[in-house]
Amino acid sequence: xxxxxxxxxxxxxxxxxxxxxxxxxxxxxxxxxxxxxxxxxxxxxxxxxxxxxxxxxxxxxxxxxxxxxxxxxxxxxxxxxxxxxxxxxxxxxxxxxxxxxxxxxxxxxxxxxxxxxxxxxxxxxxxxxxxxxxxxxxxxxxxxxxxxxxxxxxxxxxxxxxxxxxxxxxxxxxxxxxxxxxxxxxxxxxxxxxxxxxxxxxxxxxxxxxxxxxxxxxxxxxxxxxxxxxxxxxxxxxxxxxxxxxxxxxxxxxxxxxxxxxxxxxxxxxxxxxxxxxxxxxxxxxxxxxxxxxxxxxxxxxxxxxxxxxxxxxxxxxxxxxxxx
Numbered sequence: 464x465x466x467x468x469x470x471x472x473x474x475x476x477x478x479x480x481x482x483x484x485x486x487x488x489x490x491x492x493x494x495x496x497x498x499x500x501x502x503x504x505x506x507x508x509x510x511x512x513x514x515x516x517x518x519x520x521x522x523x524x525x526x527x528x529x530x531x532x533x534x535x536x537x538x539x540x541x542x543x544x545x546x547x548x549x550x551x552x553x554x555x556x557x558x559x560x561x562x563x564x565x566x567x568x569x570x571x572x573x574x575x576x577x578x579x580x581x582x583x584x585x586x587x588x589x590x591x592x593x594x595x596x597x598x599x600x601x602x603x604x605x606x607x608x609x610x611x612x613x614x615x616x617x618x619x620x621x622x623x624x625x626x627x628x629x630x631x632x633x634x635x636x637x638x639x640x641x642x643x644x645x646x647x648x649x650x651x652x653x654x655x656x657x658x659x660x661x662x663x664x665x666x667x668x669x670x671x672x673x674x675x676x677x678x679x680x681x682x683x684x685x686x687x688x689x690x691x692x693x694x695x696x697x698x699x700x701x702x703x704x705x706x707x708x709x710x711x712x713x714x715x716x717x718x719x720x721x722x723x724x725x726x727x728x729x730x731x732x733x734x735x736x737x738x739x740x741x742x743x744x745x746x747x748x749x750x751x752x753x754x755x756x757x758x759x760x761x762x763x764x765x766x767x768x769x770x771x772x773x774x775x776x777x778x779x780x781x782x783x784x785x786x787x788x
């Protein structure tokens with residue numbers, strides 16, 4: 464298979480019983496080292512990926528082809544995030560910087576400096592005017608995107624920060640870290656409003672707000688995904704069956720928020736029913752740990768990416784859904 468050329472997998476015949484049945488549509492290759500994150504653009508037409516190979520790649524989701532490679536970081540990249548208007552992409556790197564890229568020009572427009580160690584995670588606010596980042600310096604930083612300056616530095620955790628995110632209206636920031644804590648912050652004042660912690664205190668890998676901001680989904684390194692009620696500060700659902708003991712695995716909501724999707728250290732992708740917590744499908748095909756997963760913003764499509772022995776990105780389509788590309 465030629466590098467950067469997608470491999471197309473034929474879909475199975477359509478079943479109309481309503482059961483999700485994801486199949487690989489494309490296998491995309493091009494990164495030279497472990498892929499650390501994949502993110503769909505807000506309109507779902509593009510996918511950004513980043514890797515320990517120091518580059519970001521932009522892919523055409525419809526055709527499974529490479530659009531552009533963004534180069535400039537001097538160390539590996541752990542995370543990428545799209546602005547909500549789709550005009551910019553942020554990349555967080557072990558070189559201690561965050562780069563803001565113009566998607567129209569595919570050029571770097573700003574470099575954010577301030578973290579004193581690896582930058583591990585990044586996300587834009589809903590208005591795209593702010594950026595939140597976290598890193599191995601144990602801080603959460605809030606940035607003014609237009610000015611390229613840090614507005615706040617929160618002494619957030621006692622271990623490296625693994626994920627940061629805004630809620631739906633940008634009033635809250637959530638962070639999680641290797642100290643096992645999830646913290647919810649007032650985005651304006653920087654005040655810590657809530658600390659969510661499980662009795663077993665496993666390392667928290669990744670977090671995602673529900674659309675109404677009342678719940679936070681969290682993947683943890685005890686092979687569990689938890690759904691937390693932020694108002695009541697308690698875990699209301701747990702999802703199990705995958706393997707997660709070593710790496711920070713991304714977690715997401717799929718299919719309009721009805722499913723939970725997470726990678727696994729057994730080289731698979733797991734899908735659970737959000738309400739019943741039952742595993743509804745296990746996606747097989749990767750040949751190494753699946754760190755990165757992302758759900759398409761509008762359609763039943765999932766992207767996943769794997770580590771050194773594989774280095775592929777897979778685009779999965781639900782062949783049972785009439786809403787396919």
